[in-house]
Amino acid sequence: MKMKKYIAATMPEAMKAIRKELGDEAVILSSKVVYSKGFLGMFKKKSIEVLAGMDSIELPNKAPNLPTVQLDPDSNQTSEIKKELEDIKNMVKSIQRPQLEQQYSEELHTLIHHLKQQELAEELITRVSDELFVHGKKTIDEQLDFTKNYLNNLLSDLSFGGISYERKxxxxxxxxxxxxxxxxxxxxxxxxxxxxxxxxxxxxxxxxxxxxxxxxxxxxxxxxxxxxxxxxxxxxxxxxxxxxxxxxxxxxxxxxxxxxxxxxxxxxxxxxxxxxxxxxxxxxxxxxxxxxxxxxxxxxxxxxxxxxxxxxxxxxxxxxxxxxxxxxxxxxxxxxxxxxxxxxxxxxxxxxxxxxxxxxxxxxxx
Structure with a gap:
């Protein structure tokens, strides 16, 4: 795994630098607050130190001469490659998810637990919890209001209500x-x-x-x-x-x-x-x-x-x-x-x- 330490004034700045160098698939391994020495031990400057990593594949200095392969976009082979890439992407996300969930508040964990007890689909729970985390909803009332709106939007194209009385x-x-x-x-x-x-x-x-x-x-x-x-x-x-x-x-x-x-x-x-x-x-x-x-x-x-x-x-x-x-x-x-x-x-x-x-x-x- 390729690893590098980043120091920035804020976490968003550190994330920006990480994405620029390592890409969106980078994994945050650790983060902590650090202080610079300052003048005579005073006026210390606060910074964020982040250790990030990414799995990498070592390539030879010179690539071998390989025949060019033309893939038919409608072929079974292309579909299989796309599926494998999607599976890899989902696997990386699943590795990153526990690290993200560690940052969830107690209230958000309570909501997620409730949705799991209700047997809502894991995909829907993930979408709701990620949106709540990104939007910084902290109190349980804020999270409930946001979740209600999110689910209402999700169901907005479906039809509700009993018989129409328009057909016999x-x-x-x-x-x-x-x-x-x-x-x-x-x-x-x-x-x-x-x-x-x-x-x-x-x-x-x-x-x-x-x-x-x-x-x-x-x-x-x-x-x-x-x-x-x-x-x-x-x-x-x-x-x-x-x-x-x-x-x-x-x-x-x-x-x-x-x-x-x-x-x-x-x-x-x-x-x-x-x-x-x-x-x-x-x-x-x-x-x-x-x-x-x-x-x-x-x-x-x-x-x-x-x-x-x-x-x-x-x-x-x-x-x-x-x-x-x-x-x-x-x-x-x-x-x-x-x-x-x-x-x-x-x-x-x-x-x-x-x-x-x-x-x-x-x-x-x-």
Whole structure:
């Protein structure tokens, strides 16, 4: 490793000299305050002494004659070289990061700990913490305000809020066990009680008798008609039958949608064209990678927004934000209990950020 000592009046001046000579990939090995001797032991001058280093490769005095290699920018070889360079760059950053984190304040470490407990993606935590450090936000309140603004900007291009009431058919997709049928009942009950809409139900979940009976119970309470469909012909007949209703909620079969076959069956059965809104329901208690697989299986569907259930059964909601950012999907609702229609919240950008940062003051005082 090539190492050199720098002495400057301030740390920014030292960093400027280091970057100029060693480049942006240089590593700060140590730094300390030093004083010059001064006149008769008085008027000592304060300076910063920094030891910096950089890994270097010794080259021979004379380069051998090598054939010129022309790389095709679209070739696999070029892509592999670019990937290797990116990997090296990320490795250097990971080596530098612990040294940077040593300079973080106690308050910033508290915030980072909270975000990790919430299982926010490591990349997002790094981006937030670096911005906070660079902007010199010291108190926990300053850091929280900055973090809220940062995350709100990150989510600003995504769509939030429940059903639009502009389209008639509400398709609700999702794997088995996520609480899809109960969620549909909550959405429908709000439409009836708050918006005075006439609603109906179509269920394609002919595999689970319990799910059909559950939806029949909710339909009875709302005095809404319900149709069970087994084929595309049945589906078209039900659509025609509900011609005069304001909204029709379609409860799809809760299957293991990691299997492509079930996704294809669903595409054949339901019309996802005009006059429909489509939502994908996921359980916040599921593993993030499992939810990623489900979302990726539904890429061919016109999913408007996500719905997360069971947030009352988990201590972390970072995965919700991770998935929204990764797949560029907004959020319609999240549910926090079994009561119908109470335990459902129409999502907002501010609300989800507040939920992520909730309780951080308690962590600091504990």
């Amino acid at each position: 058919f509400i398709n609700v997709l999702g794997p088995t066990g996520v609480g899809k049928t109960t969620t549909i009942a909550k959405m429908a009950a709000r439409a009836v009680l708050e918006k005075k809409k006439k609603v109906g139900f179509i269920t394609t979940d002919t595999y689970r008798i319990a799910a059909i009976e559950q939806l029949k119970t909710y339909a009875g309470l709302l005095q809404a008609p319900i149709e069970i469909v087994y084929s595309q012909k049945d589906f078209q007949q039900a659509v025609h039958q509900f011609e005069k209703l304001d909204l029709v909620f379609i409860d799809t079969a809760g299957r293991n949608y990691k299997e492509v076959k079930f996704v294809e069956d669903l595409q054949k059965l339901i019309d996802f064209k005009d006059n429909t809104e489509t939502f994908l329901v996921l359980s916040s208690t599921s593993k993030e990678r499992d939810m990623e697989v489900i979302i990726e299986q539904f890429t061919e569907f016109p999913i408007e927004k996500l719905i997360f259930t069971k947030i009352d059964e988990t201590n972390s909601i970072g995965s919700m934000i991770n998935l929204m950012v990764k797949y560029n999907k907004g959020l319609a609702y999240y549910t926090d209990g079994q009561e119908v229609p109470e335990d459902i919240v129409e999502a907002s950008q501010d609300g989800i950020v507040e939920l992520l940062l909730k309780g951080i003051h308690n962590e600091r005082s504990s």
